[in-house]
Amino acid sequence: DTGVSQDPRHKITKRGQNVTFRCDPISEHNRLYWYRQTLGQGPEFLTYFQNEAQLEKSRLLSDRFSAERPKGSFSTLEIQRTEQGDSAMYLCASSSYGNTEAFFGQGTRLTVV
Amino acid sequence: AQTVTQSQPEMSVQEAETVTLSCTYDTSESDYYLFWYKQPPSRQMILVIRQEAYKQQNATENRFSVNFQKAAKSFSLKISDSQLGDAAMYFCAYRSARNYGGSQGNLIFGKGTKLSVKP
Numbered sequence: 001d002t003g004v005s006q007d008p009r010h011k012i013t014k015r016g017q018n019v020t021f022r023c024d025p026i027s028e029h030n031r032l033y034w035y036r037q038t039l040g041q042g043p044e045f046l047t048y049f050q051n052e053a054q055l056e057k058s059r060l061l062s063d064r065f066s067a068e069r070p071k072g073s074f075s076t077l078e079i080q081r082t083e084q085g086d087s088a089m090y091l092c093a094s095s096s097y098g099n100t101e102a103f104f105g106q107g108t109r110l111t112v113v
Numbered sequence: 114a115q116t117v118t119q120s121q122p123e124m125s126v127q128e129a130e131t132v133t134l135s136c137t138y139d140t141s142e143s144d145y146y147l148f149w150y151k152q153p154p155s156r157q158m159i160l161v162i163r164q165e166a167y168k169q170q171n172a173t174e175n176r177f178s179v180n181f182q183k184a185a186k187s188f189s190l191k192i193s194d195s196q197l198g199d200a201a202m203y204f205c206a207y208r209s210a211r212n213y214g215g216s217q218g219n220l221i222f223g224k225g226t227k228l229s230v231k232p
Contacts, residue, residue, distance in 0.1 A: 003157075033219055042117075042204050042222030043158075056219065091158070095218060100146050100165075100208060102220060104158040 002026060004105035006092050012111045013082055020078045021108045025094030032075050033102065034067060035091040036060065043091055049075060050097070082112045115140040117207050119223035126195045127231050133180075134190045134226045136205030144210035147181065148220070149190045153201040161203070164188065166210070192228075200230045 005024045013019050025032050030051050035043035046065070048056045051072035061067075064082075069075040079086055089109050093102040116139045126132035138147070149161040164172045164181050172179050176196075180189045192199055206220040 031218055035220075040224065042119075042206075042224050043220070045219040045221070048219050093220075100148075100163060100218075101160055102218070103160075104150075106155075106157040 004092055004094050004103050006090075006105035006108050008108055009106060010109045010111075012113060015084060015112055016081055018078065018080045019082060019110065020076055021090055021092075021110075023075045023077070023092030023094075023105060025074070025092070026103055029094035029096045029103070030072065031095045031097060031102075032069055033093045033095075034075070034077050035093065037089040037091055037107070038087075046077075046090075079110075082110075084112050086110060087112045115142070115145075115207050115209070115221050117205050117221050117223040119205055119226050121226045122224070123227045123229070125229045125231060126192070126199075128195055128197060130195055131191060131193045132195055132228065134192075134203050134205075134228070136188045136190070136223055138186050138188065138205070138207050140186070140207065140209075142209055142211075146208045146210060147179075147188045148206040148208065149177070149179070149188075150204045150206055150222075151199075151201045152204060152225070158204070162190065195230050197230050197232060200228055202227050 007022045032049045034046040037043040049069040064080045067077045089107045091107045092105045095102045145166045147164045152158045162174045176193045202225045204225045205223040
């Protein structure tokens with residue numbers, strides 16, 4: 001399967017701990033997006049990469065959140081000092097420049113206890 | 114800022130019947146894209162259908178079609194001959210056509226409509 005993959009699928013962590021999620025986009029896609037989806041809501045945009053450059057960050061992305069995409073391949077999203085409000089599904093999507101369709105991964109469900 | 118509104122939290126349809134999901138949006142841009150995405154339980158979101166704002170013709174993909182009313186900023190999805198596999202959350206989404214500055218391709222989603230299909 002050559003779709004977008006995310007790891008882990010589920011993560012339970014204690015409040016105050018740091019967590020890191022990984023996203024592997026479709027190999028030829030140069031655009032990568034992170035979204036957060038809480039229960040009963042649609043996904044909300046967090047940040048966007050074109051190749052290795054992080055070009056946009058939402059105001060939702062507090063200073064506890066950081067994302068990287070070294071070498072323009074996979075991406076990581078780290079949340080430091082997790083809070084219960086961080087509990088959500090974190091979705092990754094990728095697309096190629098000039099193509100309007102974004103392909104989504106299955107997401108990482110984070111539960112902060 | 115652009116917004117997307119889905120006013121139907123839940124809808125139900127009998128198998129083989131037709132159902133229409135509503136979506137309205139707000140934008141000051143003239144060039145953009147609209148999408149319907151399907152999110153089955155515990156599975157990834159997949160694109161159902163896409164509409165370019167500059168096209169007057171409504172998009173169609175097999176049993177799925179849209180009614181795009183640009184002046185009214187309305188974008189509804191019609192599912193014909195509903196199947197059990199159509200049961201899912203459906204999200205309406207907006208994307209700017211700009212390829213410069215910010216908002217380069219990120220999607221703005223509505224809250225979704227949960228579709229149930231009765232056998």
